[in-house]
Amino acid sequence: MLEPPSFSASPPATGRRQHWHWHRFRLLRLFWGSAVAAEAEYRLNFALAVVTCILNLGGSLFGLFLFYHNGYRPGGWDWPAAVLVLACYTFLDGFSSTLLAPNLNRIVRHVQEGTLDFVLLKPVDAQFWLSTRMLSLWGVPNLLAGLALAGWAAHRLGLGAADLAAGALLLLPALLILYSLWFILSTLSIWFVKVFNITFVLRNLLEAGRFPVDAFPRRLRLLFTFVVPVAFLTTVPAQAMTRGLRLGWLAGALLLAATLSLASRAFWRFALRHYSSASS
Amino acid sequence: MRLLRQLRILTGVQYAYMLEYRAELYLWVLSGVMPFFLMGLWMEAGRLAAAAPAAALADPARFARYFLAVFLVRQITLVWVIYDVEDDVVKGRLSPQLLQPLNPFWRYLASHLGERLARLPFLAILTLGVFWLVPTSRFPWEPARLPVAAAMLAAAFLLRFVMQYCFAMLAFWTERANAIDDLSFLLYLFLSGFLAPLDLFPATVREFATWTPFPYLVYLPAELLAGAIPPGLGRGCLVMAAWLALFTALALLLWRRGLRRYSAMGA
Secondary structure (H helix, E strand, O other): OOOOOOOOOOOOOOOOHOOOOOOOOHHHHHHHHHHHHHHOOOOHHHHHHHHHHHHHHHHHHHHHHHHHHHOOOOOHHHHHHHHHHHHHHHHHHHHHHHHHHHHHOHHHHHHHOHHHHHHHHHOHHHHHHHHHHHOOOOHHHHHHHHHHHHHHHHHOOOHHHHHHHHHHHHHHHHHHHHHHHHHHHHHHHHOOOOHHHHHHHHHHHHHHHHOOHHHHHHHHHHHHHHHOOOHHHHHHHHHHHHHOOHHHHHHHHHHHHHHHHHHHHHHHHHHHHOOOOOOO | OHHHHHHHHHHHHHHHHHHHHHHHHHHHHHHHHHHHHHHHHHHHHHHHHHHOOOOOOOOOOHHHHHHHHHHHEEEEEOHHHHHHEEEEEHHHOHHHHHHHOHHHHHHHHHHHHHHHHHHHHHHHHHHHHHHHHOOHHOOOOOOOOOHHHHHHHHHHHHHHHHHHHHHHHHHHOOOOOHHHHHHHHHHHHHOOOOOOHHHHOOOHHHHHHHHHOHHOHHHHHHHHHOOOOOOOOOHHHHHHHHHHHHHHHHHHHHHHHHHHHOOOOOO
């Protein structure tokens, strides 16, 4: 049911696979172009997003600073290194507001109003369409703030290009993990329309990622490594930058990312089999 | 008297309505878990500080009680009236309410109270769960203190409600009233004691905070609930009462002015 397009927009049979990917890039450009054009109508919103982002970041930094102010280093992390964790969090938060929230929080509405039927009829992979159709500029200030904060911390710590590359390398599985978790929870709405707010719970659980995971007591540390993998989202990338790339962590992060994205795919197919559409 | 009866009935209606949405409501409760993370972080700080002589932090049990209390205070004083008012003003649903012989303020208040009642059983279960998981978080059992803490909680809820109601009144002038409220929420994050007890703040920030309404929304009620008597309690109550009076007067003024500007269908 999730095959590549087979009419009008379909590419010629030769080199079909490769062509299909280009087709998706073209779609992405169209999707995001229209989304940005729509948001450009509300420029005041963007200014507000910038102000909110700055104040929010100030609050996060203050929350972290209070530990150091009282002479305590959470998890043994120095101030700039802990700021680096916060930078990863801010960046991922920006990613969520830019791409995840505007798309995935809409799935429940599609189910509720029956418009999911239309999505399934489109000659595009439905998971792809549901995950990429919208783009919100609200998260951009956070993306930039995350980068700026990381730049400051890297400068303070005297990190080199190799360290930054290691961090970036581990941020990719983090993005995939975040997306997959969010998508799996949103897919639940096929069965339970009333629990639309479950992604808010996820988002709030992930707030633990503002702090290095070693700063938590043992039970919470286990929870954040094995149950809700917050550790892999922010601590592991920051650790790769400050303490060098460890193969164990890299393998763990890649394995988790691969497992979760395959699981999200499988779960989506499973959910669709249980979807009794609004029109049938 | 008549008003009380009306309030009771409206609250009951909302309570019955919220019971239908229990699952959703419980998820909302669960999305307020941040205080438990902070509890873990500060308890760990306290545990490690207890080994070395760093006096300010060296009481993990204090953090356990404080952050459990913060969780409860935040759950009990949660307010979203601005979204309701904004929706009603923008969509014109306020118009039929204006015809009724009851100021819509009371309707919004009753809807919050009803929802809060539906939340309580789940909160009680969660609290017992935390007592069991983190034994040091158990509040000291002092019946004499209970009414004081309850009164403080009620006052904190009322202050938060009236504050947000003031911002909600701006919906008569702008469509982005809740953005202004968001900004005040960020100040709340900074100054309310949500991140840490106020006595761990730098002295200047703490001194500044005590003159703003924010510590009275979280820090003061949480300390009382957790069984501590925060320093400067008397002055705190006065400052709190002053803010409550100020925001009530402002809400009344804005309501009268705003109503004159209100021009939805049928008004």
